[in-house]
Amino acid sequence: MFNFRNLACALAGAALLANAPAALAADYPSRPIRVIVPYAAGGSTDQLARVVAQPMSEALGQPVVIENRPGAGGTIGVDAVVRADPDGYTLLFGNTGPNAVVGLMRKVSYDPLTDLQPISTVANVPMILAVPAGSKAKTLQDFVAEAKSRGSAVNFGSVGVGSLSHLTGEYFNMLAGTSMTHIPYNGGAPMVTAFVTGELDAAFVTGLDGAAFVSSGKVRYLAVGTPEATAVLPGMPAIADSVPGFRSIAWFGVLGPKGMPQEVVDKLQRVVADAVARPETQRIFSERNVEAKSSTPQELTRIIEGEIEQWKPVVRDARIEM
Numbered sequence: 001m002f003n004f005r006n007l008a009c010a011l012a013g014a015a016l017l018a019n020a021p022a023a024l025a026a027d028y029p030s031r032p033i034r035v036i037v038p039y040a041a042g043g044s045t046d047q048l049a050r051v052v053a054q055p056m057s058e059a060l061g062q063p064v065v066i067e068n069r070p071g072a073g074g075t076i077g078v079d080a081v082v083r084a085d086p087d088g089y090t091l092l093f094g095n096t097g098p099n100a101v102v103g104l105m106r107k108v109s110y111d112p113l114t115d116l117q118p119i120s121t122v123a124n125v126p127m128i129l130a131v132p133a134g135s136k137a138k139t140l141q142d143f144v145a146e147a148k149s150r151g152s153a154v155n156f157g158s159v160g161v162g163s164l165s166h167l168t169g170e171y172f173n174m175l176a177g178t179s180m181t182h183i184p185y186n187g188g189a190p191m192v193t194a195f196v197t198g199e200l201d202a203a204f205v206t207g208l209d210g211a212a213f214v215s216s217g218k219v220r221y222l223a224v225g226t227p228e229a230t231a232v233l234p235g236m237p238a239i240a241d242s243v244p245g246f247r248s249i250a251w252f253g254v255l256g257p258k259g260m261p262q263e264v265v266d267k268l269q270r271v272v273a274d275a276v277a278r279p280e281t282q283r284i285f286s287e288r289n290v291e292a293k294s295s296t297p298q299e300l301t302r303i304i305e306g307e308i309e310q311w312k313p314v315v316r317d318a319r320i321e322m
Contacts, residue, residue: 028088028264032063035091035254038077038098040070044125044188044208048252049093051284052122055275066093073162073322074098075108082110086259088268092116096164096250100307104315105162105322112308117260118300120272121253124291126232127168127204127225129239132195133218135202140223140242143202147178155181157191157203162322165191167311168204168225168248170318176243195219206250207233207289225249232291247310253300265297 035053039045049066057064069077078098084090099112110116129140137143147154158166161184173180183200185191188209194200196218204225214221223239224230225248230238239246254272256265273294275281285292295303314320 026263028261028267029060029062031089032065033060033089033091034065034067035093036067036069036077036081037093038069038071038074041068044206045093045095045252047208047288048123048285048290051281052254052272052275055278055281056271059271059274073102073160075102075110078112078116079109081255081257082115084257086117086257086261088256088260088264090257091119091268092255093122093252094255095252096307099255100304101164101167101311101315102162102322104308104312105320112304113301115258117256117258117265118297118304119254119256119265120269120276120297121251121293121295121300121303122272122276123252123285124232124293125206125208125250125252125289126230126291127164127206127248127250128233128236128289129172129202129222129225130192130195130205130214130219131202131222132198132200133220134198135220137222140237140239143222144176144178144242147176147180147202152179152181154178154201155183157183157185157194157200159188159191159209160184160186162320164248164250165204166320167314167318169202170320171248171311171314172204172239172243172246174314174317175246192219204248230291232286232289251300251303253295255300269294269297 035049037046037049046068053064053066069080075098078092081090081092102108103112131137137146156169158169166182169180169182185194191203192209221236224233224236225239227240227247228238276292276294282292
């Protein structure tokens, strides 16, 4: 005989399971949230994460705790988030490197487009062409002319093989028709210090890395990697003015594991956007030559897709491996 009691229990159980994500979202968050930064404490990614963590904590009513998981170009931290429960209590403060380009240069344990849930960007950081203060190149046009005439005798530094500063230099070579030699360093500080000792002719840096050296008069900026002039660096010409089509901008943002309840994603997106829009956040970012900018999850997905498409031929043609 058909057991209507068992059927009723099964239907009730199914209803509870179906409503579980909604119930989770309604109570979210009920405990501290962990934000994994895939780099060491004190670096540029860590700095930006901590600026937005405080207003996020205030809005959510729970501590937002930064946890640094450095190593393997940021992929160790990303992998930890990919493997976490998709309940909104483990998030990633990601960026261009491990979330778009590292996987083009070596095998990684995750797919940046299918294993993570984008939530919102936090900032855009343009790459900047910098030269030593004593360089003969006073303008971007001067630099391009010198680089073409001297060929591989002109070098450029980066914060490491496969970094965005490395890829940007190779991208410049491709579009400008130059053949600068790449010299990798172990991080931003030793690279920028190399300017002072005369080891480098140029480098592509962020304002976060180079600000102290520029203010000290030891380094000069020539042009910025945004498609056109930007308020982040007032009066600075765009590299694209002399090298058509050039664009190099790092992004920073918040992501989570795939499978998070949509209500939680939506709530976090609103909270991140509000944190980014705060005047204090805008001020701090502006002082660091950073554009505070939020996005929708869909916009961040398109950004990552676009970066993979942009940097794939650069990695291939320059034969970059990590």
